[in-house]
Amino acid sequence: MKSIFLDASRLQRFVEVAYADALAKFKLAPLEAHALAVLEAEGPMMASQLAQRVGRAATSFTPLLDHLQDLDYLERQPHQTDRRAVLIGLTDAGRALFPALTEALDGVHNTVCVDLADERHPAHRLLHDYSLEGQPY
Numbered sequence: 534m535k536s537i538f539l540d541a542s543r544l545q546r547f548v549e550v551a552y553a554d555a556l557a558k559f560k561l562a563p564l565e566a567h568a569l570a571v572l573e574a575e576g577p578m579m580a581s582q583l584a585q586r587v588g589r590a591a592t593s594f595t596p597l598l599d600h601l602q603d604l605d606y607l608e609r610q611p612h613q614t615d616r617r618a619v620l621i622g623l624t625d626a627g628r629a630l631f632p633a634l635t636e637a638l639d640g641v642h643n644t645v646c647v648d649l650a651d652e653r654h655p656a657h658r659l660l661h662d663y664s665l666e667g668q669p670y
Contacts (some may be wrong), residue, residue: 540659547643547656555641559634564589565601566634569623572607575630577622579612606630 552563559566564587564605564630571586574577580598581591601607606627612618648654652661 540610544656547648548557551645551648552641554638559630559637560604561634562597564640565597568597569601569606569627569630569634570638571619571621573628575656577610577620579618580621585620 552566555587556563556566561569568583568587571583571636575586578586583598584594585593598607598609602609604626605624607621609619609621609623613618648656649660651657
């Protein structure tokens with residue numbers, strides 16, 4: 534029996550493992566690395582905005598921010614016009630991380646794309662099986 538739920542889970546796991554392996558030397562989870570990349574590209578923002586940019590609920594985002602702050606990659610600062618709000622921004626150490634982090638993220642992205650294009654790779658077969666059924670992926 535085919536199960537798009539199980540096949541999508543397998544594909545997601547393949548991508549997660551590839552990213553986790555590439556980011557291990559930075560002690561970052563894939564979501565953490567992408568949150569830092571958003572901050573680097575867009576500048577400081579409120580935690581709820583950052584959570585939205587990476588597709589997560591703001592209510593469960595605090596542990597991720599705490600970990601990045603513990604690594605000295607981000608800092609929380611008072612919002613300039615809203616006393617109740619806090620802005621999340623990169624520290625100098627967070628900004629210094631970017632040449633190597635960008636290289637790692639670009640490298641794993643390219644590796645995953647190559648694997649997905651390789652007809653012998655199981656992830657490619659998952660996508661191909663569904664595309665043959667006329668289902669977009």
